[in-house]
Structure formats: structure tokens, C-alpha cells
Amino acid sequence: MAQRDPAPSQPTAAGAPAVSLTIPVAPEMEIVATAQADALGEYIDMGRDKIDEVKLALVEACINAFEHSHTEDNQVHITFRVGGRREAGEWLEIEVLDRGRGFDTAGVESPSPQKTFEERRRRGWGLHIIKSLMDEVQIESGEWGTRILMRKYK
Amino acid sequence: MAQRDPAPSQPTAAGAPAVSLTIPVAPEMEIVATAQADALGEYIDMGRDKIDEVKLALVEACINAFEHSHTEDNQVHITFRVGGRREAGEWLEIEVLDRGRGFDTAGVESPSPQKTFEERRRRGWGLHIIKSLMDEVQIESGEWGTRILMRKYK
Amino acid sequence: MNETCRVSVERRGDVAVFWTDGYINNQGGEEIAREAYSELDRGARALIMNLEKTRIVNSIGISILIEVLEKVMERKAVLAFCGLTPTIDKTFRIMGLAQYAAIYPTEDEAFRAVSAPA
Amino acid sequence: MNETCRVSVERRGDVAVFWTDGYINNQGGEEIAREAYSELDRGARALIMNLEKTRIVNSIGISILIEVLEKVMERKAVLAFCGLTPTIDKTFRIMGLAQYAAIYPTEDEAFRAVSAPA
Ligand SMILES: Nc1ncnc2c1ncn2[C@@H]1O[C@H](COP(=O)(O)OP(=O)(O)O)[C@@H](O)[C@H]1O
Ligand SMILES: Nc1ncnc2c1ncn2[C@@H]1O[C@H](COP(=O)(O)OP(=O)(O)O)[C@@H](O)[C@H]1O
Numbered sequence A, B: 001m002a003q004r005d006p007a008p009s010q011p012t013a014a015g016a017p018a019v020s021l022t023i024p025v026a027p028e029m030e031i032v033a034t035a036q037a038d039a040l041g042e043y044i045d046m047g048r049d050k051i052d053e054v055k056l057a058l059v060e061a062c063i064n065a066f067e068h069s070h071t072e073d074n075q076v077h078i079t080f081r082v083g084g085r086r087e088a089g090e091w092l093e094i095e096v097l098d099r100g101r102g103f104d105t106a107g108v109e110s111p112s113p114q115k116t117f118e119e120r121r122r123r124g125w126g127l128h129i130i131k132s133l134m135d136e137v138q139i140e141s142g143e144w145g146t147r148i149l150m151r152k153y154k
Numbered sequence C, D: 001m002n003e004t005c006r007v008s009v010e011r012r013g014d015v016a017v018f019w020t021d022g023y024i025n026n027q028g029g030e031e032i033a034r035e036a037y038s039e040l041d042r043g044a045r046a047l048i049m050n051l052e053k054t055r056i057v058n059s060i061g062i063s064i065l066i067e068v069l070e071k072v073m074e075r076k077a078v079l080a081f082c083g084l085t086p087t088i089d090k091t092f093r094i095m096g097l098a099q100y101a102a103i104y105p106t107e108d109e110a111f112r113a114v115s116a117p118a
Helices: A029-043 A048-068 A113-118 A126-133 B029-043 B048-068 B113-117 B126-133 C026-041 C059-074 C086-094 C107-115 D026-041 D059-074 D086-094 D107-115
Strands: A018-024 A075-083 A091-098 A136-142 A145-153 B018-024 B075-083 B091-098 B136-142 B145-153 C006-012 C015-021 C046-053 C078-082 C102-104 D006-012 D015-021 D046-053 D078-082 D102-104
Touching: A018 A029, A018 B029, A029 A048, A029 A075, A029 A091, A029 B018, A029 B029, A048 A075, A048 A091, A048 A126, A048 A145, A048 C059, A048 C086, A113 C059, A126 A136, A126 A145, A126 C086, B018 B029, B029 B048, B029 B075, B029 B091, B048 B075, B048 B091, B048 B126, B048 B145, B048 D059, B048 D086, B113 D059, B126 B136, B126 B145, B126 D086, C006 C026, C015 C026, C015 C107, C026 C046, C026 C059, C046 C059, C046 C107, C059 C078, C059 C086, C078 C107, C102 C107, D006 D026, D015 D026, D015 D107, D026 D046, D026 D059, D046 D059, D046 D107, D059 D078, D059 D086, D078 D107, D102 D107
Parallel strands: C015 C046, C046 C078, C078 C102, D015 D046, D046 D078, D078 D102
Antiparallel strands: A018 A075, A018 B018, A075 A091, A091 A145, A136 A145, B018 B075, B075 B091, B091 B145, B136 B145, C006 C015, D006 D015
């Protein structure tokens, strides 16, 4: 693999117990990854519907990496952290990192039902869905790849 | 972390798609790990009962690492591979690696119901259970830590 | 790989009822679309999609369902969804699918609604 | 953390029926042991453990169940298990628990067996 700058590391929850998962770029591996979101959601007693929201956001982040990133290592790196004041955790945070070609985050056009139905531009909803379903989302992208950090409170 | 020899690497299934999971040494993280065995078992359409056997073997390998290894990095590294002739995979292989102090694998006494009940030595079943539930098991241990490689066919 | 969505269809007069089971991604969406177009070709006037056994529909899957919805509208037929989890319901609303297709809690309600004389 | 095993107990005459729900590890095992000893102290002559809502019992959990079984035998009471998954059944047989405790498919069968006059 070519040398590149490392991804910026600013763990918002340093010290929180982390579970890291690396999945290959392959069909339906995004669903395999959601099993971990499920297990950690249950670990902090997050409700079923919120866990489903987290799982869909994770699916969207993974399929973006699969489809758009052209990663060099053919992998997507996911880190799960739980934390908060109470022992068992108050939030679940997921970082999805690909070492792909990145994109201009400011240049992404916002989707709308009108564009979708009237102009028949049906794609382009992934990032919007992620932002709608998670409580906090940070997206960073550059030549080193793309990193989405998202958090959901119980 | 101190420099150590790396664990011997002899992936029996090089090239097979791998999912890697790192969990912290913390209560019930072994159950969080089983979610991945579940998902990958389902991915290759392994039957429910066999998946349960794989999950228990994984639990035993994790709690051994938690309890006995005194790992330096406070983590357990798990790699899942699926493979075989057919596209969707015929087996699930799990490698559980800790960077702990290791143990003398030849020196472990075999358990038996008699020792358990008559001599009241009730522990010491973990490795035996792993070997009973999985189709193939390799255990390597040394100063670098311990590595259990186990495979189950569909 | 049994995550792949299974689709079954039953015809009741000019209503076709679809049941999905599992993850709806591009593949699952295309499977649904194939079945839907074949029912429209066979004269179905209403399609009901019962998603109660599906917990995740990704945005690609939804984009295909939107394509199906557009075809349904072109044919002057109707499309109704039922059995949506709160998350799927929310996503359908975000993407505007709920503005053009009807969403009912249960299959019975969907069936009564699409069978009512216009 | 809701993986932790929940244990509930119901007394029927001198039989105590236990239901577990979730993973039985050291903590879950100790919870069961506490409840079991309290039932023995309150004169139970038979304990039935229905594990149908438990899919994993680890070897530490089993070692605690074996301790409970030994206490039960010391008191000349009996212990019966039911609702075991094939994997739990297999592990109980490997560790010899099945040689000293009875295993029944269903709670009814276990209840009939332990209630039968000796
Ligand atoms: N991980 C990524 N790597 C490279 N480009 C990405 C990544 N994620 C998103 N993008 C870019 O952002 C655009 C919008 O993404 P998204 O909102 O998920 O919609 P869609 O995937 O349907 O295009 C994509 O078309 C792509 O150009
Ligand atoms: N990952 C490990 N690191 C260090 N020692 C281990 C590890 N796994 C097993 N052992 C050693 O092997 C012994 C037998 O393990 P096991 O059969 O699982 O039974 P138990 O954990 O109940 O003792 C342990 O007591 C320990 O000394």
C-alpha cells in the first residue's frame, strides 16, 4: 500500500471501551457489521427502534465506502464505542473509516423528495439518512480516505 | 507496549474474506463477540445449533483470554474467515489471539466428570469444550501470547 | 447467504400482495421490482407490500422501490405499504415515498383501503 | 447490560421451578445458586431449572450449577433440567452434569417426574 497521511485522529471518546471491526468490501458485509451494532446497542440497553436507526446509518456508511471510496486495502474499518456517565453507557458511537480516495464533503448536493420524484434523481440519500437517524455526525474526507463519526444517545 | 516476537502467522485460509474484531477485556464482551459469529454463521447458512456450538467455543476462548492471559494491550483479537468450495462458504473459522503471557499447552491436565464431581475440581473445562464443539482446533501459546484457531463445517 | 431478501406474492383479484423477508438492498429491491412489474403486466390495479419481516431497507433499496412506485403511477395503479418498522417508516417519510404511496399499519387496513370503490 | 441472566422462581408445593432468561456466566450462575440455596433452606425437595430462554451457558456457569447440584444431593433433594438447547445439552453431558441431574425435554415432564412418589 502506498504511504499516505494517516486519517486525523480525534477520538471524541478516548478511553471509552472500544470494539473494532474490519470488514472486507463484499456484498452484504454491511449486514454482518450491523450484528455488532445490535450487540453493543443491547449491551447499553438501547431500545430496539433506536438500534434499528443506528444499524441503518451504519449500513449507509458501509455501502458508501463499498461503492464510492475505491479503497486500497479493500476493507472498511469500524470502531464502536460506548460511554457516558452511567456505568453501562449512555451512547453508542460508531466510526466508519475507509482508506479510499475521499470526496469533497462541501460539494455534495442535498437530496429532496422533489429531485427524487420530479427529476428522477433517486440516489444521493445516504449521507442525509445518516444525519437524520443519528444524534451527532461528523464527516471528514481527504486524500487519506473518509471517516464518518456518528453517535446515538439511548 | 514492550517489543515481542509476533505471533506465528499461518492463516489456514489465506485469501478467504476475513472479518476482524477486537474487543476490550471487559465483562460480557465475549457475548458481544458472539454476535459476529452469529452473523457470519448466518452468512454461510450454517444451522442454528452449529452456530450455537461455535458461539460457545468462542465464549470459552474469550473468557480464557480475559481470565488467564494477563494481556498487555487489554484486548482480545478475533478473526473470522469463511471459505470452502462453494461461493457462500462451507466453513467458519475463528482465530482468537491474546498478547498475554501464554501457557504450556502440553501441561494442561484433561478434565473429567470424575475429577469434577468426586474431587470437586469443577473448572478446567474450557479448552476441552472448545475441542468437543469445533471440528478442527489448533492451539499455540508462547511468550507472545496465545492463539486458538478453530473451524466448524456447515 | 440468507440475508438476501425473499419475496413472495399472492394475487387476490386485481390486488397483488407482496411479503418480503429480510434485508432489502439493491438485489432485494430488484427482486421486488421484477415481481411488481410482472403483476402490473398481468393487470394488477393495486400492489400491497407487507414489509413486516424486513428490518432494514437501505437507500439503494428504497430508490428501487421509488422506481416501482413511479411505474405503478404511470399505469394508474396504486401502491400501499404496511408492516413498516418505525425506522423504515421514518426513512420512507424522509425520502418522500410516503407522499406518493399510502402507508398502513396492517395488511388488513391496506387491503380494505385499496379494495374500496374509488 | 441486558445480557445478564434474569432468574425467576415459583414454588409449587415442595418443588421450586426456576426460569432463566439470557446468558449464564459466573454472575448468572451465582444468581441461580443464591435462589436455589434459599429454596433449599425453605424446604424445597426438588428444583426444576427451565433453561429454554438461555442459549449460552459458559463453563464457569456450568461449574456453579455443578456446585448447586452437589448441595442439592447433600440435602437429599433432586435437581432436574429442562428446555435445554442441543448445545447446552451436549455440554452438560460432556461435563458429567447429566450423570447426576435428570434432563427432561419439557417442564411438564420434569414436573411429573419429580412429583412422582419415590
Ligand atoms: N466513503 C466515501 N468515499 C468517497 N465518496 C463518498 C463516500 N461517501 C459518500 N461519497 C460521495 O458522496 C456522494 C453522496 O453520498 P450519499 O449521500 O450516500 O448518496 P449515494 O451513495 O446514493 O450517492 C456519493 O455519490 C459520493 O460521491
Ligand atoms: N489464553 C490463555 N492464556 C493463558 N493461559 C491460558 C489461556 N487459556 C487457557 N490457559 C491455561 O489453561 C488452563 C485450562 O484452561 P481451560 O480448559 O479453559 O479451563 P479453565 O479456564 O476453567 O481453567 C487455564 O487454567 C490456564 O492456566
